[in-house]
Amino acid sequence: MSGGAFLAWLHLVLGVAVTGLALFWAIMGRALTRGAEAADAPRLLAVAAGARWPHVAVPWSARLPLPLLGIFVLVAAAVTGVALGTPGTLVSGLKVVAVVALLVCFRQIGKQPTAALGYAALVLALLIMALSTLMAR
Amino acid sequence: MLLYQAAVILHVLAMALWIGHMLIWSLVTGPALKAVEPAATAELLRARSLELGGLGWPALAILVVTGLYLLDMRGTGLVDGFLGEAGWPLALKLWCVLGMIGYQALVGHRQASLAIYANIALALLVLACSTVLVRGG
Structure with missing residues (x-):
């Protein structure tokens, strides 16, 4: 695998990880606001947002809260994306806007997670993946 | 052409959701939530x-x-794909996907310490093969 292909693979893996993280917030938002704990959903979502990773081997103070981890992974994906080169097209411009919007979403989830933010994060992550597909073609 | 494009986008989105959820839940959110207090x-x-x-x-x-539609558009049959008639990246990808389907059917969300890492390795290989298929090695 060439260097360029490796970078593209890494970009793809990070993009998939971002989608997985966004999906997590959408699932948690939906599950907690519709279940028996609906009245307690804001508190439980905040507890989930306070969960840290990695869960072992690293001192607790050095572990990343899940929303911040999402931001780190998204920034890493963006860096690899820039390294791959931005074609300066409408599609790549839209992708950049979506990435910034997703960053804002993850940041807000870190402050006050809601189901709406989870859904928005998922839609943005999927939009980014779809736009990436158009760029790859 | 539009149908082909739509199929590629759907394929990538489904992949991002499937592998993204698996990667993040297994490695990140599942373990992180386990450490939340109280139990x-x-x-x-x-x-x-x-x-x-x-x-x-x-x-x-x-x-x-x-996937079957996209194979057909490439002029490749499924069996030929598995047998490497259309090149090793496609063959490896198909065998890895088959392995992941087997894992999902036999293990799913049950606890499976070592097997989960094998499944993750297969997922990363699938992404690598997909990258090579699109960009070349």
Whole structure:
């Protein structure tokens, strides 16, 4: 695998990880606001947002809260994306806007997670993946 | 052409949801939520994070349908693909996907310490093969 292909693979893996993280917030938002704990959903979502990773081997103070981890992974994906080169097209411009919007979403989830933010994060992550597909073609 | 483009986008989105959920839940959110205090809250949050546990099979259905269509558009049959007639990246990808389907059918969301890492390795290989298929080595 060439260097360029490796970078593209890494970009793809990070993009998939971002989608997985966004999906997590959408699932948690939906599950907690519709279940028996609906009245307690804001508190439980905040507890989930306070969960840290990695869960072992690293001192607790050095572990990343899940929303911040999402931001780190998204920034890493963006860096690899820039390294791959931005074609300066409408599609790549839209992708950049979506990435910034997703960053804002993850940041807000870190402050006050809601189901709406989870859904928005998922839609943005999927939009980014779809736009990436158009760029790859 | 539009149908082909739509199939590629659907294929990538289904992949991102399927592999993204698997990667993040297994490696990040599942373990992170386990460490939440008190234990009852941790158990509740982990259970809710699997609320859409049935996401895998619909995503796979989309992947198989769009994958078969895309193979057909490449002029490749499924058996030929598995046998390497259309090149090693496609063959390796198909065998890895088959392995992941087997894992999902036999293990799913049950605890499976070492097997989960093998499944993750297969997923990363699938992404690598996909990258090579699109960009070349």
